Amino acid sequence: MTSITPKSIVMVAGEASGDLHGSHLIHALREQLGSLFICGMGGKAMRAAGAKILIDADQVAVVGITEVIAKAAQVFKAMTQLKRLLAGLRPDLLILIDFPDFNLHLAAVAKKMGIPVLYYISPQLWAWRSGRVKKIKKRVDHMAVILPFEKPFYELHDVPCTFVGHPLMDSCTGRVPVRSAAPPNIDAPVIGLLPGSRASEVNTLLVNMLKAAQNLQARIPSARFLISCAPSIDGAIIHALLENHPLNHVDISHEPVSALFPKCDLAVVASGTVTLEAAICGTPVIVTYVVSPLSYWLGRALIKVDHIGLVNLIAQNRIVPELIQKDANPQMISDTALAMISDPEKYAAVCTNLAIVRERLGLAGASANVARIAAALMK
Template identity: 45%
Template sequence: MRPPRIVMVAGEASGDIHGAALARALRQLAPEAEISGLGGPSMAAAGVDLLCAYDELAVVGVAEVLPKLGHILAVMAQLKGHLGRVRPDLVILIDFPDFNFRIGRAAKKLGLKVLYYISPQLWAWRRGRARQMARFVDALTCVFPFEEAFFRRIAPDLPVSFVGHPLLDRPPDPEADEPLPGGRDAQWVGLLPGSRMSEISRLAPLMMAAARIMAAQRPELRFVLPLAPGLDRRRVTPFWAGAPEGLLILDGQAERVMRQARALVVASGTATLQAALAKAPMVVVYKTGKLSYHLGRALIKVDHIAMPNLIFGGGLLTELIQDQATPQAVAAETLAILGDAERRQAILEGLELVRGRLGQPGANQRVARLAMDLIEGNAH
């Protein structure tokens, strides 16, 4: 028998990381598996044969998508052609719904099996799409505890299971405890403006301005920015203009910053959950284009956008979104975390509760086993 053929599709940095971990888990069960598809440097390092990289695909909002639509459609056509030539035993889609729904439908037309890993956040908006998924998805795996019940209620024909969150499987960074410059007593504030250029262009200048305000009020504070993997320093450096004196830029090392900073300012997204697991008090910020924001605001059905808040069930963390995200507000909320011991302790206790609700480690192994069952025809 030939080795199993698997095509994986991840369209942004967080999906690339999860895809890489899943690829390694799959190889433990099927060492000869031929895994190809769309991803980034982490998946490539895990032995995935990349047909193309996800560069320039990870954009947010209607206005941001339009200038890159031609490239997105070209990559989509390339992937669809690859599916037709390779005829994989399984297609694994990782989040990225606007792109992956089209790939999933194309795969189903070819008679291919589809596993959706890291379910799209349809509970937040466009809930009716859950029923669309039932037409092309053979198995959906959820990584947040409330998602399974949502999908069972909205799309009862969709096979769904909660597998726990893969961040619980990530091995600790051996350098995370290496003290940042200045030693353990340095008062660091971490700035995490996201992994997409569209996020960085809006959020990095906001964070720089907020940091200058904080530095004026608390001169002992120092600021550190862990640059997301895969970003080109030359392209993002202009967004640090106006940074407070002594801003430290690190390549990666987000876990190190999260574990050692006294407070964080974080772009809404996967980083908020990583910071929650690191027990890092934070302020969550987000900005997008005006058109995209108003369209999204009309559709979004949840009261919070930060995942730790959604898991906690309330406003554990301050969220400053769109017009609320001013340098003055970001600085004030961050300084409040630094200066209010009771508030800080309440956040830490809430983050511990969030961690407990994410299930048990082993998500990648559970998804890999389900993938092999689908390939072998043993899934129920």
């Protein structure tokens, strides 16, 4: 009796978030297709899910220009290894997860070899360097996107595309019941402070958040604060900043934001995916964003969107405040927070709009939807 050779997939993720999404996708692929050989570049999560990791994503993960230069040799080595892998294995499918500059180059290599390419989690073409869509049209067979407004963008450029839903809806966050839109107790509100998942963000943003909290506590003595310490942050950093800017009724939380947000009447957050997690939980937020003057100047010149918060981008309207650069100061943060929690109508309107954003993110099942697309491409 002859054995059937299982389908083979090369999967490439270059960052921790992509590794996590890749691991969920591997489970979904095996649930739908049974026996598969999956290998490529990723991290601990993809390895634990059963992929053969030939290149560790930590070798190529970079943040900022200086790290790109420092890791150039490792990035080149990883690309060379993946090119050899594609040439030797000739997989039935190449799945690329985010990590655009690297992955779009690899997509071109696969296309020349006749290997189908599925791209999961789109580059932010809608924000900047939209001309890359021409490369995607030539190199990618199907885009699986996680933000609802990305599908019309690709359809406009005749790129096969499916909105698969947001993977957050498959996580603990997606299972959190939406909180009540009832206004908080103005005499004892609970306010979350989420300064980010990188030490540079925490050092930049938390000082102003703590000063704003002091302003609020001077006006509302019973106000309580929950400071989120991400797994990637040394708690000593937060403790040191808190010693220099002390508060009453304050706790440092190491729990996931899906557990933190439901406890908060309002949260002051660093811009990023965390704003979507707040929307899913139904917790009003104030989005803050501070970078170096040079980065901000370059961003203003290159980025072509009206909002920085993903919540506002999906709503296509500024439904939560954004305090950027000099506006992310203690007085503005505290004044904005007080205005939100002390106006029941405004507070209820924000909650209603966040519920709409949650609905637009789609239902749970992003990984399963991507797996179905993958199966179709391998037929």
